[in-house]
Amino acid sequence: xxxxxxxxxxxPFIVGVFLILxxxxxxLQRIISGVTAFFLVFLTVFxxxxxxxxxxxxxxLGSWEAPFGIVLVGDLFSGIMIVLASIVAVACxxxxxxxxxxxxxxxxxxxxYFFLLTGVNGSFLTGDIFNLFVFFEVMLISSFVLxxxxxxxxxxxxxxxxVVISTFGSMFFVIAVALLYSVTGTLNFAHLADRISxxxxxxxxxxxxxxxxxxxxxxxxxxxxxxHFWLPNAYFGPPTAVAALLGGLLTKVGVYSIxxxxxxxxxxxxxxxxxxxxxxxxxxxxxxxxxxxxxFDFKRILAIHIISQVGYMIMGLGIFTPLAIAGSIYIIAHNxxxxxxxxxxxxxxxxxxxxxxxxxxxxLLKTHPYLGWMFFIAAxxxxxxxxxxxxxxxxxxxxxxxxxxxxFIVFVSLVVGLLTLFSMVKIFMYVFWGSPSLTPEEAxxxxxxxxxxxxxxxxxxxxxxxxxxxxxxxxxxxxxxxxLDPSIYINSVLKE
Amino acid sequence: xxxxxxxxxxxxxxxxxxxxxxxxxLFFAGHxxxxxxxxxxxxxxxxxxxxxxxxxxxxxxxxxxFNYSTVIAIGLLIAIVTGLNSILFGDPFLTQYFEYYNVPVxxxxxxxxxxxxxxxxxxxxxxxxxxxxxxxxxxxS
Numbered sequence: 001x002x003x004x005x006x007x008x009x010x011x012p013f014i015v016g017v018f019l020i021l022x023x024x025x026x027x028l029q030r031i032i033s034g035v036t037a038f039f040l041v042f043l044t045v046f047x048x049x050x051x052x053x054x055x056x057x058x059x060x061l062g063s064w065e066a067p068f069g070i071v072l073v074g075d076l077f078s079g080i081m082i083v084l085a086s087i088v089a090v091a092c093x094x095x096x097x098x099x100x101x102x103x104x105x106x107x108x109x110x111x112x113y114f115f116l117l118t119g120v121n122g123s124f125l126t127g128d129i130f131n132l133f134v135f136f137e138v139m140l141i142s143s144f145v146l147x148x149x150x151x152x153x154x155x156x157x158x159x160x161x162x163v164v165i166s167t168f169g170s171m172f173f174v175i176a177v178a179l180l181y182s183v184t185g186t187l188n189f190a191h192l193a194d195r196i197s198x199x200x201x202x203x204x205x206x207x208x209x210x211x212x213x214x215x216x217x218x219x220x221x222x223x224x225x226x227x228h229f230w231l232p233n234a235y236f237g238p239p240t241a242v243a244a245l246l247g248g249l250l251t252k253v254g255v256y257s258i259x260x261x262x263x264x265x266x267x268x269x270x271x272x273x274x275x276x277x278x279x280x281x282x283x284x285x286x287x288x289x290x291x292x293x294x295x296f297d298f299k300r301i302l303a304i305h306i307i308s309q310v311g312y313m314i315m316g317l318g319i320f321t322p323l324a325i326a327g328s329i330y331i332i333a334h335n336x337x338x339x340x341x342x343x344x345x346x347x348x349x350x351x352x353x354x355x356x357x358x359x360x361x362x363x364l365l366k367t368h369p370y371l372g373w374m375f376f377i378a379a380x381x382x383x384x385x386x387x388x389x390x391x392x393x394x395x396x397x398x399x400x401x402x403x404x405x406x407x408f409i410v411f412v413s414l415v416v417g418l419l420t421l422f423s424m425v426k427i428f429m430y431v432f433w434g435s436p437s438l439t440p441e442e443a444x445x446x447x448x449x450x451x452x453x454x455x456x457x458x459x460x461x462x463x464x465x466x467x468x469x470x471x472x473x474x475x476x477x478x479x480x481x482x483x484l485d486p487s488i489y490i491n492s493v494l495k496e
Numbered sequence: 497x498x499x500x501x502x503x504x505x506x507x508x509x510x511x512x513x514x515x516x517x518x519x520x521x522l523f524f525a526g527h528x529x530x531x532x533x534x535x536x537x538x539x540x541x542x543x544x545x546x547x548x549x550x551x552x553x554x555x556x557x558x559x560x561x562f563n564y565s566t567v568i569a570i571g572l573l574i575a576i577v578t579g580l581n582s583i584l585f586g587d588p589f590l591t592q593y594f595e596y597y598n599v600p601v602x603x604x605x606x607x608x609x610x611x612x613x614x615x616x617x618x619x620x621x622x623x624x625x626x627x628x629x630x631x632x633x634x635x636x637s
Binding site (some may be wrong): 013320 | 590592
C-alpha cells in the first residue's frame with residue numbers, strides 16, 4: 001500500500017488530459033509539459049532510491065488483494081527503467097520544442113506524448129500480464145498518433161504497415177494471455193511464477209509453447225530478427241524528436257517484457273527457451289548491423305542500429321548469469337541514452353544541411369565543430385570504446401559469455417561491435433570530414449546553437465556511466481540478483 | 497425535387513427520446529446490474545447519431561454545441577479525480593466507497609464513488625464515438 005509507485009503512471013496521464021483542454025495555448029502547453037517532464041525525472045529517481053533502500057514497493061489498485069486484483073510492482077529493474085524513460089522523455093521533449101512545426105503542436109502532440117509515457121511507465125511497473133497488455137495498447141495507440149502526425153505520403157504508407165503489424169502482435173498477445181490463463185488460472189506475475197515453478201517438467205510442453213508465443217509477441221514490439229522488418233521505415237518517417245523518443249523507448253519496452261517474463265515466469269524449461277533466445281540474439285545483432293553497414297542515410301542507419309543493439313540486450317538474458325543480466329540492463333540503459341542522443345544530433349544535422357543523405361553533406365566539422373565532436377563521442381560510445389558506457393556493457397556481456405562457454409555468440413558480438421564502429425565512422429567521415437558542403441555565409445546563417453542542448457546532457461550521462469562503472473555495477477548486480485531469485489518478487493507481492 | 501423527410505423526422509424525434517432515456521436508465525443500472533457508463537455512453541451516442549443522420553450536421557451542431565474533444569478530456573478528468581480521492585483517504589488509487597441512504601420519494605438508494613467514475617467513462621465514450629464518426633462524415637467538405 002504505497003501510492004508513490006503509481007505516480008509515474010498517473011502524472012503523465014493527468015497532464016496529458018489537461019493538455020487536451022489547452023489545445024490552442026501552445027506556449028502554456030510547452031511550459032506545463034516541460035515542468036512535468038523534469039518533475040518526472042526527480043520523482044522516478046526518488047522512487048528508485050526508495051526501492052533500493054527499502055526493497056520492492058507494491059500497490060494493490062482499488063484495494064483488491066494481490067492475486068485477484070491488479071498490482072503495480074516497483075522492483076529495482078522497473079525502477080531503473082522508469083528513470084531512463086523519463087530522462088529520454090525530457091531530452092526529446094526539449095528537442096521537440098526547438099524543432100517541431102507549430103501545426104503539429106496544435107494537433108495534440110503533447111497530450112499524446114504524455115499518454116505514450118503513461119503506457120511506457122505502466123508497462124514497466126505493472127505486475128499483471130493482462131494489465132501489461134493494456135499498457136502496451138495505451139503506448140501503441142499513442143505511438144500510432146505520433147508516427148502518423150503530419151501526414152506526409154511516406155509517413156502514411158509506413159505507419160499503415162506499422163499499425164497492421166502492431167495490431168497483429170496485440171492479437172497474438174491476447175491469445176497468449178488467454179492460453180496462459182487457461183493453463184495456470186491466474187494472470188498475476190507473482191502468482192504465475194509461483195504456480196509454474198510447481199509444474200512437473202514432464203508436462204510443461206504447453207507452457208513452453210506459451211513462452212515462445214510471448215517471445216514472438218514481445219519480439220515483434222522489440223524488433224527481434226526475423227520480426228524486425230517494420231522498424232527502419234516506420235522510424236524514418238516522423239520528425240526526429242518523435243523518432244528519437246520511439247527509438248529510445250518503444251523497443252526497450254519489448255525487451256523489458258521479454259526479460260521480465262523469462263526471468264520471473266517461464267523458469268521451467270530453460271535449456272530450450274534460453275537457447276532459442278541466444279540464437280535470436282546472434283541473428284538480431286548480425287543482421288541488424290549488416291543493414292546499417294549497407295545504408296547511406298543518417299537517420300536510417302541509426303534506426304537500423306536499434307535492431308542490432310536489441311540483440312545484445314537479449315544476449316545477456318540468454319546467458320542467464322548475474323553478470324550477464326547486469327550487462328543486459330547496463331546495455332539497455334546505455335542504449336536508451338546514447339541512441340536518443342545520436343538521433344538528436346542527427347536531427348540537428350538535418351536542420352543544418354536540410355538532408356539526411358550522407359552523400360550530400362560533408363565537412364561539417366569545420367563549420368559546426370561542437371556538433372561534430374558531440375556526435376563523435378556518442379558514436380564511439382555506441383561502438384564500445386572505453387571509457388564510455390558502451391565499453392563496460394559489452395565487456396560484461398563478453399565476460400559472462402566466456403565464463404559460460406558460449407564462444408560463438410561472443411565471437412558474433414565482437415564482430416558486430418567492429419561493424420558498429422565501422423558504420424559510425426562511416427557517418428562521421430561522410431558528414432564531418434572533407435571540404436565543407438556549405439558556403440561560409442550559409443554556415444553562419446544555419447547555427448545549431450540551442451539544438452545541441454538536449455543532447456549534451458545525454459552524452460555526459462553516457463560518459464559518467466562509463467567512468468562510474470563500479471558503483472553502476474554494484475546497483476546492477478543487486479538488480480540482477482533480485483531478478484534471478486523470483487521468490488523475492490513473489491513474496492513481496494503475495495506476502496506469504 | 498425536394499425530398500420530404502417528414503416521416504423520418506417525426507419518428508426520429510420520438511425514437512431518439514426513447515433511446516436517450518433508456519441509455520440513462522442503463523447508466524444508472526450499471527455497477528451492480530448489467531449496464532454502466534460504457535453501454536450507456538454508446539447508446540447515447542447512437543441516439544445523437546440518429547439525430548445527426550436524419551437532420552443535418554449544421555442544425556444539430558446548433559442544438560448540441562459541444563466540442564467533443566473537450567468532452568473526452570472532461571470525462572477522463574472526472575474518472576481520474578474519482579480515483580484520486582481515495583489517495584486522500586490513504587487508500588490505494590481507485591478504491592471505491594459506498595453507503596446506503598434514505599432519500600424521500602426515491603426510498604433507499606446506494607451512493608457510490610463508482611458512479612462519478614462511470615460518468616467519466618460515459619462522457620469519454622460519447623465523445624470518442626461521435627468525434628470519430630463526425631470527423632469521417634465531415635471529410636467531404
